[in-house]
Amino acid sequence: MAEDQDQSDKTEDPTQRRLDEALKRGDVVKSQEVSTWFVIGGGTLALTMFAGPTSSALTATMKGLIAKSWEIPTDGRMLVRLTQTLTLEVLAAVGLPFLMLAVAALAGTALQHRLVWSTEGLTPKLSKVSPLAGFKRLFSKQAIVNFVKGLLKVALIGTVLAMLLWPERDRLEALVSTDPAAILPLSLTLVLKLLGAVVAILAVIAGADYLFQYQEWYQRQKMTLKEIKDEFKETEGDPKIKAKIRQIRVSRMRKRMMAAVPGATVVITNPTHYAIALKYERGMNAPVCLAKGVDRIALKIREVATEHSVPVIENPPLARTLYATVEIDQEIPPEHYKAVAEVVGYVMRLKKAWR
Incomplete structure (x- = not known):
């Protein structure tokens, strides 16, 4: 009840100093949906660009390994060398796609706020282990929004995927008797189509979630009139003291x-x-x-x-x-x-x- 009262008293827009302090604490606008959208979007792009070259490189590596398996020495030194060679070839094949995923993940965070290095989130707090605080978080506004958002994502994505897969049902049934070499191109086309739909849906959800998270963050940063006055005293000095100093200066000037x-x-x-x-x-x-x-x-x-x-x-x-x-x-x-x-x-x- 007291917390609700405190929130209702915070009617003033935050000052720049308040926003800077929030940034130092690591209290920033962060939407998990935006980060997820960037990762899935980066994965879709990487799959589109590198699926062919990556699969060809991995296929060539595996073919050579299987075709000459009987010639491979099994002693300790040669086994280590073989492991190193295979690791380097696999990394060369999947390095660029994984690098693209890493860049997408960083971009999803950097576009929401400046990169922040803060240890406050690691500081032990009693509220993190308090059952009462945990119960409040469980039924908080943020938890309810996350629950509704999860249901919405499952419903939307499930509906769209079902609409996309339903016309392909006959072709999917025929894959049982299809040559395995022909399954991969068809699967890649279908997967890219589904991922494109998922990315489009998540883009709408991420945009709405970011606006909600920003509104919640801004409401947390709002200040009471007393906090505004206290901050002004800290930065500009106590008005009473400044008035007294000004009065003394005027008095001295008049005497002189x-x-x-x-x-x-x-x-x-x-x-x-x-x-x-x-x-x-x-x-x-x-x-x-x-x-x-x-x-x-x-x-x-x-x-x-x-x-x-x-x-x-x-x-x-x-x-x-x-x-x-x-x-x-x-x-x-x-x-x-x-x-x-x-x-x-x-x-x-x-x-x-x-x-």
């Missing part, structure tokens, strides 16, 4: 900014919503922004400037423009030189007149 206001040449205000503290000295390329802020921070900048006798000039358009275009410790853009020069010049003239 306020400490620089007393050294400003002028503070340009909106007058209530924006405040920009600029510094300009002879030899500088352009005025530099020491501090800027809106609302409460702007009020604090004006207060610090007033306490330290820094001129505060009201110029709403210029204040809003500079706030949007200039960052702290950066020079003002060239397009604002003229407007700022007028303000700085005005401040310089006030200071000169005051002196």
Whole structure:
């Protein structure tokens, strides 16, 4: 019941990290029907391509062995040599067909997922020997699907094979009195015909089974909201900690900014919503922004400037423009030189007149 509840809570699509971890564990999409189809298809192809050459090579080997059997020495050394010779000839005859079967088996796995080397499947687990877990697996959704799939395969393949063999019943009865040399070509033709039908049926079953296995695998990888949040904390950091760090950085920046206001040449205000503290000295390329802020921070900048006798000039358009275009410790853009020069010049003239 708890397991069903856990599965119902997994409503979120898996992240890429979750899918990568599943791959490392060896939990991948795998349809046995697809692998079976590749093996049978490879065997059918190998039989079509190599049945004639293989049978001819094996026939020649057996003929030579039987025809000269009375000449073959039976001592130990010659018997070993004969065994080696026969083994090499048989391997040469059946090597390519078996190689094709091996490639087909690997292709059936490789096309479903990347090749995975994982030892987790070999790790002893209590659930593998638990009678209760075994009983659940026996009547699980996967077991029911496999049972229905087996019945479907037997019914379909049996029906199709019966339909193919029924028109050949008279010819099959006549094989009893047929020359053995003529039986092999007829048998090969009939076997290839039956295998072709089996491959066609299994192709449909394998495709449907792969879609089902993929859906089941994807459902297993789904995550709960808590798992999504926990993974985000592991990869991106705890949002609360990040917010605290960001708050500390902003606080330090404001303190440094306020400490620089007393050294400003002028503070340009909106007058209530924006405040920009600029510094300009002879030899500088352009005025530099020491501090800027809106609302409460702007009020604090004006207060610090007033306490330290820094001129505060009201110029709403210029204040809003500079706030949007200039960052702290950066020079003002060239397009604002003229407007700022007028303000700085005005401040310089006030200071000169005051002196």
